[in-house]
């Protein structure tokens with residue numbers, strides 16, 4: 001598919017809009033002045049100066065069909081000029097495909113952050129800006145508003161010296177077919193795990209020293225992955241002990257561990273986590289269908305989910321999250337509705353509903369992608385109807401850049417059980433220091449909100465073989481804070 005820009009340079013923005021409709025297409029940009037092959041799939045986005053003023057146009061020719069849209073510029077366009085270009089693109093592509101993206105021209109991954117910003121600047125008009133200017137569907141605008149409102153109390157708890165901590169354990173018992181994370185199956189990486197745990201503890205020590213020197217206050221801790229509970233009880237104990245010796249865990253507001261895969265949860269590990277002060281865990285079914293679990297390569301059954309959830313409750317965990325995924329291979333809207341009601345039946349404190357990222361759609365044709373997108377959207381709508389009736393409300397959200405239709409992931413919570421870490425991380429409220437392979441530390445300036453990222457090595461073997469560099473890079477974080485003070 002060829003994308004041609006005339007009279008402007010909004011390359012990135014136009015590509016993002018085109019991907020809302022054709023997420024897996026190979027997109028090439030036409031050179032300035034180049035003639036287009038009339039038989040090729042092309043989208044032309046133009047900003048033109050005419051005697052009557054600025055005009056924005058889009059003409060799309062795909063699969064032998066053509067559609068076009070045009071609108072005059074307004075004074076408001078001078079502020080965010082990519083908006084009218086995105087608008088004519090969406091209008092033309094909607095006519096061509098019959099699909100209207102539920103989030104309109106909004107392509108960013110943090111709709112609730114934008115909503116919070118607009119609420120601060122425009123008050124109650126924020127929702128109308130979402131629907132009228134950004135073409136967001138009213139129910140999605142209202143969802144973003146509800147999330148933004150729910151986040152406010154957590155955001156208010158954060159102070160200029162606050163930070164949170166993320167610990168990465170990038171190993172899993174087996175690889176799920178849809179997984180887009182850098183995670184290594186235990187079968188592949190078993191021999192690395194003991195050294196990984198040792199180095200991880202050293203990095204935690206170094207990070208604790210840094211945080212003490214900077215005079216920062218720990219708010220939340222999150223051990224994620226991968227699947228942290230692939231570690232054996234002693235290894236889990238070692239990581240928790242490093243955290244306890246370095247940080248004031250008792251005064252932290254929250255300590256979460258992802259026990260994501262039910263097949264890794266044992267009474268011994270739950271006991272270790274409980275005595276280490278872990279208050280919140282995730283046990284992630286993804287689906288309550290044995291057939292779908294088998295199709296996605298999860299080596300556990302629905303019975304295992306019930307069993308491990310009961311174990312966790314028996315071990316005293318009164319704050320449990322369960323993840324579900326809409327759009328899994330072999331799942332249907334009816335199957336997803338059953339998974340929703342099974343999760344609700346267990347009454348976890350949080351249910352997080354994810355949209356499948358795009359891997360699966362890569363092999364689908366245009367019309368199949370549209371059906372798949374519509375089915376997935378219907379699953380999310382079902383969640384938005386069923387969960388409030390069961391006493392859950394939305395409290396954080398984000399979108400992955402490559403999910404069909406750019407649909408959202410939403411965390412739902414029972415009253416007062418919001419995961420603060422999720423809010424702080426998504427809303428970029430304060431710095432998140434991260435340890436482990438693939439972890440990314442994100443520092444947030446308390447004064448300006450300016451964000452910087454510091455990357456650890458992505459793969460465990462690299463993390464281990466170049467560990468001295470991992471520690472050296474901590475100095476860059478210290479430098480960020482020094483510059484902030486100057």
Ligand code: SF4
Pocket residue numbers: 171172174175176178179180181183225226227260261
């Ligand atoms: S458990 Fe999560 S991180 Fe691990 S392979 Fe499956 S989807 Fe990926």
